[in-house]
Amino acid sequence: MHIAHRPAARPQSSLRSPLAELEQAFLALTQGVEPLTFPAHLVCDEPDRAAWPVDRIRTHLAHPSTRAELREQTWREVIRRARDLGEPWDVVAVAMTVPVLRRMLARLARPAHLERAEVEQEALAAVATALRTVELGAERLDRELFSAADRAVHRLVYAAHRRASRETGQAEAHLDHLCSTPRVEHGEPEDELTVLARAVQARVVDVAEARLIARTRLEGEPMSRLAAERGVSVRQLYRHRSAAEQHLAAHLRHRLEDL
Secondary structure, X not given: OOOOOOOOOOOOOOOOOHXXXXXXXXXXXXXXXXXXXXEHHHOOOOOOOOEXXXXXXXXXXXXXXXXXXXXXXXXXXXXXXXXHHOXXXXXXXXXXXXXXXXXXXXXXXXXXXXXXXXXXHHHHHHHHHHHHHOOOOOOOHHHHHHHHHHHHHHHHHHHHHHHHHHHHHHHHHHXXXXXXXXXXXXXXXXXXXXXXXXXXXXXXXXHHHHHHHHHHHHOOOOHHHHHHHHOOOHHHHHHHHHHHHHHHHHHHHHHHHHO
16 A cells, blocks of 8 residues: 655744734733723724724724725824834834734745744834834835835745755755765764765665755755756655665664674
């Protein structure tokens, strides 16, 4: 029976979510005996009271039925307060973007080695910077903030891809060097690249198979990228890697038995 091989799941981040921490701080402002409030008439034509807690303001701000003019004047006042009054309005202003940022980042294709927390922090930093620099007279102030965040996270992802490409090139170069270096018995543990190189020298796997294992298993590159480079389907590449890994595992078992 053929068992389909699936890519390893992305490991859970060890870093705390900046979006979650900001949301927690924001919601704390809406609780207690005197929650932080905001003039309701700025975001609603017929409010049921003069002032609403800021979380209700944010909910109404994001509602599709809220007129663009109301959204505009609400954002303008929120940003003004963040600039002129500072805390806690600077927290409120950034937190107003959290629901949209969550949706934006959920659609973002980020490399496996780039922590989600890093991306979230980059987005929040871009929003905080834009809050200080955006023209209050500009139209669609919210779009200015979200565009700043979008540009920042895409720059981060691009840089991460470039860095991964350079590191992958170094790993391949190191692997190629090891493959061409005569084996010297020194009694010390071998790292993964050395094990692969020795397997190439022993003709257990070829260089292309060793590179495939190194790039996907050790460097975390997606199989889809390598499949595109090699002009084969992802499924074919998984089968190819599985066969190479089986040969490698059998070779390593024999080596252990000979010790």
